[in-house]
Amino acid sequence: MAGRTGQRGHIENHGTRFRAVVYAGRDPLTGKKRYLKKTSDTEKQAQVELTKLLHQVDEQRQPRSGITVSHLIDKWFEVQEHEESTRKTYEGLVKNYIDPVFGSIQAAKLDAELLETFYARLRKCRKLCDSRKSRVTHECEPLSNSSVRQIHAILRGSLDRGVRWTYFAVNAAELASPPRAKKSTPDPPSAEEVAAILNEAWRDPDWGLLLWLVMVTGCRRGELCAVRWSDVDLDRKKIALERSVTRSNQSPTGLKEKRPKGDKERRLTLDPYTVGLLRAHRLATEGQCNELGTKMARDAFVFSLTPDHAEPIRPDTVTQRYRRLAIRNKLRSTRFHALRHYSATELLTGGVDLKTVSGRLGHQSGATTLRFYVAWQEATDGAAADTISNLIPRPETTPRWPHEIIAFDLRKAIADGTYPVGSSLPMNEDIRVKYKVATGTVSRAVHQLRDEGLLRVVSGKRPKVIAVPTPTA
Incomplete structure (x- = not known):
């Protein structure tokens, strides 16, 4: 039996090998004692590993700065640029999940094992309950993989700043592995479902045109809400998607305009039928303004619920109205974004090249398009099977039966x-x-x-x- 080297750590026999064990304090999640362990083939190698583990614990116990996780995240928010919606989401995750567990702990005392345990428990129950003791009081509800990955992004980003600012030497989150991102499975509506929702939506021509334009252009919800008449060139059959509308607590209207996702501005060509619909919509809008004794401004929004079209329609309004429409027509997906999926898959299935489809959608590359919009593959795969089958010479077979x-x-x-x-x-x-x-x-x-x-x-x-x-x- 190998002898102990001190109370903080020791070497013990582990079968035919040797294991270095070092006490690393108590787990903030469970309150239990934590030990760092490393197994080696020889006792001499185990002594080396024991020294390394002791040094690792010393680095955590006596960091260059005693800054807490909560304080470090606050300082990271001060220097890191985020979209307002992203910042709001991150602040909610910090308040509900990170601060209650790690907020008062020194950032240097975090390690990969602790973070991965934290992630795993969140995926079992977002309240981090002890399932054996809390089974009667509540039903466990897991936190989604995407939310856990966002928590990891917050910790990794803030700890990276801590290393850069020399508060401590190691970014523990960089060594930890978050859960895998779940593969996107778009579910665009079928042709029959599209016909059903368009027929009902067109009872209100403005609403029908809005849905039609999403299907034709494949634009995002916020981009469509931000389109002004100054962005539409009916003579040249072009529409410019240069902005996006999003919620904002800092704006009097609760909305603000920003750059489109990925800063991908684009000008899309419109078909003659859609141009005709837009012309009719513009005339109707101008008529409404004249009835109210006002003149429609050149930069008025194409879709608006205000009489003078000076404010854009709210993205949430579009989402909620479409959801009710989808439920009434018993669609598989009630997400407004499914219409964007429909546009992408129909274009790909119709034989439009990947680069063009990717450009219309505003993706950075064709790889993004294929990663998220693969519902077209079944139809094109069948066409590919027919094509290759017709190209291959048929063998000369002699009938037997x-x-x-x-x-x-x-x-x-x-x-x-x-x-x-x-x-x-x-x-x-x-x-x-x-x-x-x-x-x-x-x-x-x-x-x-x-x-x-x-x-x-x-x-x-x-x-x-x-x-x-x-x-x-």
């Missing part, structure tokens, strides 16, 4: 004009007698030609030739 021989002879007779398109084949009974086979064998041969698209088969009638077989390459 009775039904194959009958189908081969009938196919050949159709091809050479013995049975032209529009004519009927002999009765099944006549074919049975000729080939001396069972009735079921004849039916099997006829159904094979039917499946190849050469015959139309109706019960009680002779099979009718409807197509000539395609010559093999």
